[in-house]
Structure formats: C-alpha cells, structure tokens
Amino acid sequence: MLSARLVGRRVVLRYRRSDGVLPPLSDVVGELASLTETTAILTGPDGPVTVDRAAIVAARAVAPHRREILELQRIARRGWRAAEVAELDGWLLSADQGWTGRANSVLPLATPHRPLPVLLAEAGRFYAERGLPLQVLLPLPARGLLDADLAGRCWTLQRPTVMLTRPIGEPADPPPGREPVTLEEAPSAAWLDGYHYRGGRLPEYAVRLLTRHDQVRFASVRSAGSVAGIARGAVDEGWLGVTAVEVAPEQRRSGVGRALMAALLGWGRRCGADRCYLQVDADNPAALAFYQRLGFTEHHRYHYRLAPGES
Incomplete structure (x- = not known):
C-alpha cells in the first residue's frame, strides 16, 4: 500500500x-x-x-519511463561539462582528455536515422582524433536494444552504475557535534587534496572540468585541521547533482557524509532545485546503503560499452 x-x-x-x-x-x-x-x-x-x-x-x-531516464542522463551531462561536446544524429559526444567516463563517452539520447555502423565509425573518428577510446554510455532499459547490439559486436561491458534520486523537500539537519560544512564557489587546495579519483591526484584539466559550471559549490568538512570529507554540487534545470563525494577513511561512519549531503541539499534548495541525483558504482553496497538511508531510491542503471580493440 x-x-x-x-x-x-x-x-x-x-x-x-x-x-x-x-x-x-x-x-x-x-x-x-x-x-x-x-x-x-x-x-x-x-x-x-x-x-x-x-x-x-x-x-x-513502477520503472521510470524511457523518456525520463534519457532526460535525467541529459541533465547529468550538464552537471559534468566536458571541454568538447558534439552532436551526431541525436547522440551526444563528449571529450575531455580521458578524465572520467561521463566526460569522454557517447550518450545516445535519440534514436538515430543513419545505420549504426556508419554512426559508430564517425564517432570512432571523433575520439581517435583526440587519442581517446570509443565508449558508449547506455542507460537501461532505455537503450537496451542498442546495448544488446553492441554486445553482439563484442563491445566490452564496463563500470555498471546506479543512478539514485530523491526529492529535496526540507533537507535534514546536519548531525550534531560536527564542525560546519564550508561551501565554496571554487575548490580550495585542501578540497583538491581530499579528492582522489580512482586513487590518483587530479590533473589540471580535471580541475577545469569540475569548475566548468555556472552554478556549482564545493563542500568540505574539516576535523583537527585536516579535510575530513568533500563533495561537489551543481544545479541544472531544477536538479541538484552531487558528485565527487569522498570521506577520509578514518572519518567514515562519523556523520561527515551526512553533513556534506545536508549542506548541499540545503544549497540546492535555495537555488531552486527540488530534486537531487547522484551516481554510485553498482559494486559499492556500502555507498548504496548509505544513500538509501538518506532517502535516495534507484531511478535506473547504466553501464559503458567499450569498442573492440580499445583499452
């Protein structure tokens, strides 16, 4: 009921x-x-x-309509803006020196009119000219047929991901006893020191991607003089997108993550957003459980397909 x-x-x-x-x-x-x-x-x-x-x-x-899935993926691309974007018969091609799949992949928003082999060849040339592999982000089940076609062509499945959403409503109060969350328009040196995407330090072009937005905030919490946790929020078309969430290992389960989310949800609401999305690796059950406790539910899933011979 x-x-x-x-x-x-x-x-x-x-x-x-x-x-x-x-x-x-x-x-x-x-x-x-x-x-x-x-x-x-x-x-x-x-x-x-x-x-x-x-x-x-x-x-x-009930599952979201195919149109809703594709629309949310379009908005998520607006929250993570690659240096180069091109349109190819309803497909969105993004490229930014290879940093993150979201900024360096094809997003098939519309059903193309040209044959698939022709489109794949043209998209392949776009990425080859930039020294990047050809990969396609496939929201499911909205692009299930295309996914099956690429699988039949021996494209490799990579990085299954869950898209979570929740209405913002009245954001929860931050947990008591924590130092306040700092929200900045640009990432500080300390914020950048706290972000280790896939284990490495951010190159300069990655910092430019993070800041390439007109409505963005970088949240951080300090503890004993060091950064305990960070996150990034961006608002587009009534949606708050939360990305780059990282909590120092020794600070996990101490309320840092909840404090960061409460601060960004409150900021997003003040900016006119009434819904929030974020993406979590499907093989990260601890993160999925944490966000579910904060009221997030699964909207849809997606993964990438990497062209044969690419790495």
Missing part, C-alpha cells in the same frame, strides 16, 4: 472516483512528490495531480 518510502519514486495509484462517475476506478501515474495524511501529490508531464488518500485502493512503484 502507499507509504512514505515511495516518495520520490514513479508510482501508479488506483483510486475510487466520485459517486456516479464511470468507470468507478481510475489510475494515475507520476512521481510521488509528497504524501500527507489526507492527500498524495503526483507530478507528471501535465503538471501536479492531487489524489484523496482515502480514495486510494492500490499503489505500487
């Missing part, structure tokens, strides 16, 4: 219509934006819909 755990998820509600109206039952589908003792409010393509909670006879979560 309907519960607060479904807030922020796409649901279908079956409810009783007014007496005398036929048919007596009807369904409505949308994102459950809020739930009170008396009403459920859903948002959909035609705007908000309010349903009397007493009239609801059944409720269940």
Whole structure:
C-alpha cells in the first residue's frame, strides 16, 4: 500500500472516483512528490495531480519511463561539462582528455536515422582524433536494444552504475557535534587534496572540468585541521547533482557524509532545485546503503560499452 518510502519514486495509484462517475476506478501515474495524511501529490508531464488518500485502493512503484531516464542522463551531462561536446544524429559526444567516463563517452539520447555502423565509425573518428577510446554510455532499459547490439559486436561491458534520486523537500539537519560544512564557489587546495579519483591526484584539466559550471559549490568538512570529507554540487534545470563525494577513511561512519549531503541539499534548495541525483558504482553496497538511508531510491542503471580493440 502507499507509504512514505515511495516518495520520490514513479508510482501508479488506483483510486475510487466520485459517486456516479464511470468507470468507478481510475489510475494515475507520476512521481510521488509528497504524501500527507489526507492527500498524495503526483507530478507528471501535465503538471501536479492531487489524489484523496482515502480514495486510494492500490499503489505500487513502477520503472521510470524511457523518456525520463534519457532526460535525467541529459541533465547529468550538464552537471559534468566536458571541454568538447558534439552532436551526431541525436547522440551526444563528449571529450575531455580521458578524465572520467561521463566526460569522454557517447550518450545516445535519440534514436538515430543513419545505420549504426556508419554512426559508430564517425564517432570512432571523433575520439581517435583526440587519442581517446570509443565508449558508449547506455542507460537501461532505455537503450537496451542498442546495448544488446553492441554486445553482439563484442563491445566490452564496463563500470555498471546506479543512478539514485530523491526529492529535496526540507533537507535534514546536519548531525550534531560536527564542525560546519564550508561551501565554496571554487575548490580550495585542501578540497583538491581530499579528492582522489580512482586513487590518483587530479590533473589540471580535471580541475577545469569540475569548475566548468555556472552554478556549482564545493563542500568540505574539516576535523583537527585536516579535510575530513568533500563533495561537489551543481544545479541544472531544477536538479541538484552531487558528485565527487569522498570521506577520509578514518572519518567514515562519523556523520561527515551526512553533513556534506545536508549542506548541499540545503544549497540546492535555495537555488531552486527540488530534486537531487547522484551516481554510485553498482559494486559499492556500502555507498548504496548509505544513500538509501538518506532517502535516495534507484531511478535506473547504466553501464559503458567499450569498442573492440580499445583499452
């Protein structure tokens, strides 16, 4: 039945219509934006819909529509802006010296009109000219057919990832007893020292990617004079994207992560964002459990396919 755990998820509600109206039952589908003792409010393509909670006879979560999955991926690309972006028959090609898959891969937003081999050859030339491998980010199930086609062509599956979302609402208070979170428009030297993407120190072009945004904040927490944790937030089209979250090993499970998220959610809300997304490696159960405790739910999954012969 309907519960607060479904807030922020796409649901279908079956409810009783007014007496005398036929048919007596009807369904409505949308994102459950809020739930009170008396009403459920859903948002959909035609705007908000309010349903009397007493009239609801059944409720269940449903997978996001293919259009919603692709739209969220488009917005996530806006939150992580590569130095070079090109459009190829509905595909978005991003390149930024190889730092992160998101900034150096094809995002197939639209169904192309040209044959797939022609598109792959042209995309391959784009990346080869920049000394980069050809890889495609595949949101599922929205691009399941393309994924199957590439798998049949011996493209290698890489980096399964979970896209999590939640409504912002009223951000939770930061945990007590912690030093305050600092929010800065540019990453400080200490912030950069605290970020070790895949174990290495950030090159200068990576710093430029992180700061290539007009509405971004870099959050950090200090403890005993050193950086205990960092995160980055960027706002695009009503969404807050949280990336680059890292907590020092000795500070984990001490409230640093919750403090960072509370600060960024509050900042995003002040900037007009009402929803938040973040991406987590599918093989990181501890991180997935942490964000689920903060109210995030799985929106969809994606992975990359790497062209044969690339590395």
